[in-house]
Amino acid sequence: MQSRQQLVDIFSTFVQFEADDFKRWIADARLRRSMGKCLQDGDRGTSDSFWALYWHKAWAEQRHPLATAHITAYLQEVCYWVARKMSLNLNMRQSRADLFQTAIAQTDTVLKRFNPQLSSNLKSYAEFAFGNIIKDTLRKNQEADICTDWALLHKASQKRLVDALTNTGMEESLLATYVLAWKCYKELYSGTEVRNTRKLVKPEPATWQAIARLYNTERLSQLPAGSATASPELLEQWMVTAAKAIRAFLYPNPVSIDQPLNSEDSASLGDRLPGAGEDSLLTELLIQEETDQRQTQMQQVSDVLSSAIAQLDGDTQYLLASYYSENLTQQQIAQALNIQQYTVSRRLSSTRKALLKHLAQWSQTTLHIPMTPAVLSSMSTIIDEWLSAHYRTTESSSG
């Protein structure tokens, strides 16, 4: 993969895959114009981290799709390398391009969790976050694959059920009947297995009758007047439809890779942030100053965490290095240290807690940052970001 050099490219081009490999960078015309204009307007920053912060700020204050699009372009490379590494490591049936799509589609989640208050390194946080998103998605898919449809109905949240059905184009009134039917199904048919819950079989006719009776009673109070009665057969049909929708919705729809933004989105974007947003949002000087300040702060944070880690025992240091460099799975770490997989998780958690407390206390006394649970929460994210950057091998930059 050729890495992009020009600022305009970095914030306006997208990866195009051929088969499962990087083919080329393709530009989005609107983003290119938008970025071009930004760069022309006077004496602005010249580093990509400056512009990453700029767009993050625009995103945070306006949730403008243009900002999301620029950052999505910016994070293409890092997402590509994460997807590549994961597909090599995990040996999954999903292709590299699939993993890439899965992760890049979650850019909003990454932005939501990233807090630039104490850090300027969106890229290294994204690297960590994309890795987790991919792992998480693969885990969910694997789990769903093992489940029968009847079990899957028990293993979806109501939100997911509603989203999945909405995704099939179902209208709201019908949706309500499905949700009620699903609740009746879950309450009356749970199976008796305590451990082997993934293999739940289809209910017996008598159970369907009971579910139908319950549905037909409850619809009188829980659904709008005029809802029709449902037969056991119809309820069964509904549940099959619901399970299929949930299953389909677990897998992200393959987005056309050649078209990073669909035309509708792109047309609605415009070339500039709307209204006075831009001016009030950013005077270049301020952002540049903030960037510098953050760089200093980041260095300090880095020193604090480095010295805290240096004081940990050897096993714990190994644990952190293994996990955050992403080269080892939990099981491999557990084997190497001759401990249980769950012990790895618990120990990492308590180590992260110690680092969090350490950093929080330091920030209170040194930076005089007023500490709140919200600030603590973003510090917890910063620690992840920092650890993943700290233990980063040169693998991705040399690939």
Add this chain to the structure above:
Amino acid sequence: MMSHNAASSHLLSLEQVLLEIPESAYAQPSHPYSTSGATRRAYLNQMTLDTILPWLRAEQDQPVHLARQSATWPSIWEFVNGTVLTVGDRRLVLVPSEAIDGDELRVAQEWVDIPAWVADYYVAVYVNPDAGYVQIQGYTTHHHLKQQGTYDAGDRAYTLDTADLTPDLNVLWVAQELGLAENPRATVAPLPTLAIAQAHNLIERLGTPDLVFPRQAIPFAQWAALLTHDGWRKRLYEQRQGMVEQWSLPQWLRAGISGMAAEFGWVKPQLQLATGLGTRSTEVLVCRTLEIQGQPYTLKIGPSPDSTSATPIWRFELAPVDPAQMMPVGLKLRLLTEDLQGFEHNEDAAIAPVASLYVDVVAAPGEGIVWAVEPTPAGYEPEVLRF
């Protein structure tokens, strides 16, 4: 089992801690429930509790307790999902879910709007019984859930997207350790009081297992008022399982202490009677042990010396388990009506060290009496004893 385990759990991220479900948690629920869904709910909650409680106790410097006696859970899980425990002076509701997607935290309104049930924090827990682990997905505060959560009227629940939770439970502990001031609770409206007859009617009406969703069959305020009363909630649970009245004293005397009452510690003393000191001529028919400020006491019920067959008078007596001990000054024994109201001569207080406290009461057949002690005994829940 191991193969499933290996296949899926190595993919988990570690921001959220992963805990192994102990083998002992795989037992079937020991109490009956009215639907298979409720049985599953009980099972998942018990499993969550059996996994998370030992972990919290190992990791936390502060004391970690169940906020309820274990015998109470069935009468909660029959109706709602969730388990409450205390860590230090904070209450946490654990909300287990089997949802693979982990898209939302869904908390039954009871945990949010019943004043006595409100917690400071709500923790989303993913349970995977097949692979043998639970994973904490994040937490939120009562305040946040009530202000930012979406109320789902169809389910009487508050929901919050998982993305809006604080993913790292460490944030909660560190905030506590650093003493960061934050009031996690929003205000909740007080509940109406139910008249005894009204409560009995509701228990009768909602007590049939044919009514699968009793919590949505009546207005929430009424339902909440019924549910928050431990004695009434237990009776409702029992009725739905087709159990006979479990808290009838005459019944205990005829047929022995009921199964439910025994779980809460009621026993029939066998031989203690003969060892009674000369001054104590009261016959003890049933008793249970209470822990008050770390000390063990016995609460005994028997006929008062003034009792006649025409007018039976019952005596509730509270004394230290160790007869050499005295009742500390300030301790109070109090009797209340079934709807928790006081009445004349319903209290005995230790104004000087005494051997025991007692209150005599004349109860009509079928009348319910609730005992209470101040300071509140460990794990105290009002029980409606029927005479």
